[in-house]
Structures are given as structure tokens and as C-alpha cells.
Amino acid sequence: MRTLTSPNLFEIIPVGRLSPTLEVPMKRSFFWFASALVWMLHPTLFAQEVLHRWAGPTSASFGNTLAPAGDVDGDGVPDLLVGGPSADVGMSNNGAAAVLSGFDGSLIYRLIGSKDGGEFGSAVAGVGDMNGDGWDDFAVAAKREEVIPTSYGKVRVFSGYDAGILFEFEAGLGVDLYGYGLCSPGDLNGDFIPDLVIGSFYPFTLHFLSGADGSEFFTVSDVGPTARALGDVNLDGVPDIGTEDHEHAYVLSGVDGAVLLQFPGYSTEFANLQIEAVGDLNGDGYPELVLGCSPLTFGSTEFGFVKVFSGYDGSLVFQYQEETEGDNFGLQVAGLGDVDGDGLPDWIVGADATGYPGEDAGAVWIFSGHDGGIVNHLYGRHGGDRMGWAVSGIGDLDLDGRNDVIISSKYEKDLLGNFFGVVRALSLDPPFLSLIVDRPATQVDVRAYGFRPLEDLWLFYTIQGFKPTYEPLVAATLWLREPKFAAGPVMTDAQGEATFSFPVDPLYHGKQLFLQAAQVGYPSVVTGAGLRP
Numbered sequence: 303m304r305t306l307t308s309p310n311l312f313e314i315i316p317v318g319r320l321s322p323t324l325e326v327p328m329k330r331s332f333f334w335f336a337s338a339l340v341w342m343l344h345p346t347l348f349a350q351e352v353l354h355r356w357a358g359p360t361s362a363s364f365g366n367t368l369a370p371a372g373d374v375d376g377d378g379v380p381d382l383l384v385g386g387p388s389a390d391v392g393m394s395n396n397g398a399a400a401v402l403s404g405f406d407g408s409l410i411y412r413l414i415g416s417k418d419g420g421e422f423g424s425a426v427a428g429v430g431d432m433n434g435d436g437w438d439d440f441a442v443a444a445k446r447e448e449v450i451p452t453s454y455g456k457v458r459v460f461s462g463y464d465a466g467i468l469f470e471f472e473a474g475l476g477v478d479l480y481g482y483g484l485c486s487p488g489d490l491n492g493d494f495i496p497d498l499v500i501g502s503f504y505p506f507t508l509h510f511l512s513g514a515d516g517s518e519f520f521t522v523s524d525v526g527p528t529a530r531a532l533g534d535v536n537l538d539g540v541p542d543i544g545t546e547d548h549e550h551a552y553v554l555s556g557v558d559g560a561v562l563l564q565f566p567g568y569s570t571e572f573a574n575l576q577i578e579a580v581g582d583l584n585g586d587g588y589p590e591l592v593l594g595c596s597p598l599t600f601g602s603t604e605f606g607f608v609k610v611f612s613g614y615d616g617s618l619v620f621q622y623q624e625e626t627e628g629d630n631f632g633l634q635v636a637g638l639g640d641v642d643g644d645g646l647p648d649w650i651v652g653a654d655a656t657g658y659p660g661e662d663a664g665a666v667w668i669f670s671g672h673d674g675g676i677v678n679h680l681y682g683r684h685g686g687d688r689m690g691w692a693v694s695g696i697g698d699l700d701l702d703g704r705n706d707v708i709i710s711s712k713y714e715k716d717l718l719g720n721f722f723g724v725v726r727a728l729s730l731d732p733p734f735l736s737l738i739v740d741r742p743a744t745q746v747d748v749r750a751y752g753f754r755p756l757e758d759l760w761l762f763y764t765i766q767g768f769k770p771t772y773e774p775l776v777a778a779t780l781w782l783r784e785p786k787f788a789a790g791p792v793m794t795d796a797q798g799e800a801t802f803s804f805p806v807d808p809l810y811h812g813k814q815l816f817l818q819a820a821q822v823g824y825p826s827v828v829t830g831a832g833l834r835p
Contacts, residue, residue: 365710455480660685
């Protein structure tokens with residue numbers, strides 16, 4: 303980490319590296335898929351490896367906001383921006399933000415807000431290299447920082463080289479929550495310098511700003527206060543912007559702010575909406591868009607949903623609806639790039655109020671760009687963690703050829719019950735099962751991949767479906783409903799692979815078989831197969 307003198311408004315403090323640990327179960331879920339109830343048994347539901355784990359100070363809501371930072375430290379690995387606007391550092395709710403190394407998890411910069419109640423870190427964004435020095439820069443908003451008694455909100459752009467302030471933007475007269483939305487869409491005016499979009503809440507206004515000199519290109523009013531970088535949706539050579547109010551999500555032209563596409567939320571009440579770019583799923587050159595919609599009102603009877611739309615004409619590609627009312631499914635969505643190695647971009651959905659293993663534990667789902675199936679499903683560790691409060695893609699941190707994932711649990715607690723917030727960087731490692739079932743189903747051959755080499759491996763199977771149950775043979779929670787059967791153990795080879803074979807009782811013909819392999823403390827994913835007579 304570079305040593306430097308702090309800017310006047312902020313303090314930069316190094317901290318030690320935090321060790322990565324995570325234990326989260328996975329299971330399948332039911333969803334509305336393209337308006338029909340379908341059970342998606344994706345062939346490669348991946349386990350995960352924690353690359354980094356970061357925790358904030360008590361009551362800081364660390365991980366309230368997340369964003370890829372680009373390569374701030376110049377090591378060739380993407381870095382991460384995390385905001386904690388509720389942090390109390392010498393005052394109340396002045397807030398803080400951290401730039402974290404994607405390579406080793408170390409702290410690059412820690413910036414602390416200087417104004418009581420300013421909520422520095424309320425929005426964060428990587429902005430690319432604005433000043434042309436070869437280092438990626440970044441922006442942080444303090445949406446409640448007082449400018450004058452009738453104007454609130456500031457956004458600062460910091461140099462990636464030394465954290466010096468490149469630009470400072472502030473609310474105009476009578477504007478409140480300036481910096482509610484923040485993104486860098488890329489180069490809007492053709493000068494090869496990335497530009498900036500800042501949103502204010504009162505009134506709903508988006509400000510399109512030059513990254514070269516900070517001047518304002520134009521403003522867009524009455525569509526929304528949020529700002530999402532979507533890439534070039536209409537293929538006119540200029541990147542476009544996403545925004546939302548509580549009724550619709552919009553795609554705006556980066557040329558002039560005109561509405562290119564518009565998508566509704568609920569028809570009967572206000573909603574939390576978020577639109578993000580996924581990438582091109584069908585090869586037509588246009589990036590698809592993912593829309594998350596969850597209830598804004600406590601006690602709502604609406605169910606959260608997620609829809610994926612064509613970037614070409616706005617037609618529906620995939621649709622999902624939460625199974626349990628009140629889970630906040632769709633609160634957060636993000637495009638990830640290719641996380642499962644099939645060459646197509648994937649996306650993630652957060653549901654921070656999911657009730658397993660405890661109330662408001664939270665969960666996330668990762669969906670495949672190949673067929674819309676579930677690639678992975680992770681739960682928070684404890685009730686109240688609020689896993690999935692914020693989610694983001696980050697690029698390839700571990701250089702395994704697949705993009706990685708950032709997930710925050712905003713209220714995850716320490717052992718004393720103090721909440722501080724935890725952010726994790728996850729890589730999807732593929733311990734999975736490949737099945738060969740005879741026809742008629744007299745024998746099942748199972749090949750297990752991606753496990754620890756030269757260790758005992760057990761295979762468990764059932765026709766009863768899913769339910770979390772503790773299995774003492776492997777000291778782990780499995781997702782197979784009792785009664786279940788066990789085969790093994792079999793020692794994995796030097797590549798971490800093993801083979802199982804077992805006969806099929808004719809009484810099982812016509813049933814669905816569910817299988818899960820596990821080493822001690824290390825379960826695989828669940829795989830299914832139909833047993834045909």
C-alpha cells in the first residue's frame with residue numbers, strides 16, 4: 303500500500319488483512335420462469351471458494367454500497383470499492399469508504415467523511431482513468447453532507463494514484479440527496495476520457511458531467527435519481543444509462559438522455575427497482591438487461607420478481623418470481639460476466655430478507671446466461687445478516703478464467719452480537735457430479751469432479767427432494783430430505799475425482815433421483831436425474 307499524506311477532508315488509515323472464512327449452504331428453489339413454473343436443475347451448480355473476506359467496524363453498515371474500482375493499484379487485478387455510510391468515526395454517521403485489493407485483500411485506501419451526518423460512502427463508483435496518469439480513479443458520494451442549509455450532497459472523484467481529489471461536485475440551491483445515484487458510463491462525448499453521471503433525489507435529476515473538466519453536458523429530470531452504467535445498449539457508439547423511479551425503470555441515451563426503453567414495476571404499488579446490463583446472451587450484439595423488482599412498502603403482499611429483457615427491442619427473455627412473500631427477491635441485481643465458464647454472461651440476484659437459516663438471513667442466486675437456470679444459490683450464515691443487500695461483479699480475481707462475485711451481508715454480526723457488516727469475494731469452484739443412467743434405469747454411474755485429492759468422498763442420494771439435514775458422516779449440512787442413502791467412502795484420485803456405481807430398485811422407476819457428494823466439511827452441489835423405466 304502506498305504511504306501518503308491525507309487530503310484535508312479525509313483520513314487514510316492502513317489496516318491488517320482479514321482472513322477469508324465462509325460457511326454458507328446451497329439449495330435449489332422454485333421460480334416462475336418465462337411465465338411457467340419450471341424446476342431448473344442446472345447441470346453445473348457450483349460450490350464456492352472465499353477469496354477475500356472483509357469486515358467493517360461495529361454499526362458501520364460496511365458493505366451498504368459496492369462497486370468495482372478498476373485496477374487502482376496497477377497490479378493487473380481488479381479492485382473493489384466498499385461504502386459504509388453509517389460509520390461513526392469521531393462523529394456520527396460521517397461515513398467511510400474503502401478501496402480493497404482484489405489480489406490479496408489488503409487495504410489500498412480508507413477514506414473517512416469529515417461532516418457529521420454526511421454519510422460519506424452512500425454511493426461509490428469506479429470511474430476509469432480520468433486524469434490520464436495510468437491509474438484508475440474512483441468516486442464517492444456523501445449524499446447528506448451539507449453544502450448550505452437548503453442543499454445537501456457532495457460527490458468527490460479521487461485519484462487512484464494518491465487519493466487526491468480530482469473533482470468535487472456539490473448540490474445546487476434547493477437540491478437534496480445529491481449523489482443518491484452515481485456511475486461512470488464511459489466516454490460520452492468522444493474525447494477518450496470517461497465521464498460521470500450523478501443523480502439527486504429532490505428533485506429527481508440526473509447530471510451528465512465531463513470527466514475532462516467537470517463541466518455539465520446536460521441534465522435529465524423526472525425519470526429517477528439512480529444511475530447505472532449499462533454500456534452501449536442501442537449500438538450507436540455511445541454508452542447508455544439506466545435509472546429507476548418507484549414505478550418504472552428506464553434506459554437513457556448517453557447522447558442526449560432520451561428514453562430508449564422503459565419497463566414497469568408493480569401495477570398497484572411503489573417498488574424498489576434496479577436495472578443493470580447482463581451482456582449479449584443471444585449473439586445479436588445487443589446487451590440484455592436484468593430488472594429487479596421488490597416491494598417498497600413493509601407488509602406488502604406483492605412478490606419480488608426479476609426479468610431479463612432483450613436490449614434490442616425490450617422483449618422478455620427470462621422471468622423469475624420469489625417463492626416466499628417478503629424475501630425481497632430482486633432487491634439487488636447485477637451482471638457478472640461469465641462466472642461458470644460456458645462463454646456466456648451470467649447475473650446475480652439478491653434477496654436480503656430470506657428467512658433461512660433465520661429471519662432476514664438473506665440469500666443470493668446466480669443465474670446462467672445459457673439457459674436461465676440456477677448456477678448457484680447461497681444463504682446468509684445467521685438470522686439478521688441480510689446477505690444480498692449489495693451484489694456486484696468484479697472480474698477475474700484469482701485468474702482462473704472465470705469472473706468472480708462480490709456479496710455483502712450488511713448486518714452480519716461478530717461473536718458478541720455486534721453488527722458490523724461483511725463483504726466477501728467469491729470464486730465459483732466447480733465440484734460437481736456427472737451422471738450416466740442406464741435406460742431402463744437399472745444402474746447409476748456417478749463421476750465426481752473438483753474435490754480435495756486423496757481424501758475419502760461419500761455419495762448420498764434420495765428420491766424425497768430437498769431439505770437441509772446434518773450428516774455426521776461428513777460433518778456437514780446436506781440438502782437431501784430423509785430418508786437418504788449413502789455410498790462409499792471412495793478415495794479421490796490425485797485430480798480430486800472419484801467414481802460411484804449403484805443399482806436402481808425398479809420401484810424407483812419414474813421418480814426423480816437427487817444426489818450430493820461430500821468430503822468432511824465440504825459438500826458438493828445437488829444434482830438430479832430422472833429414472834426412466
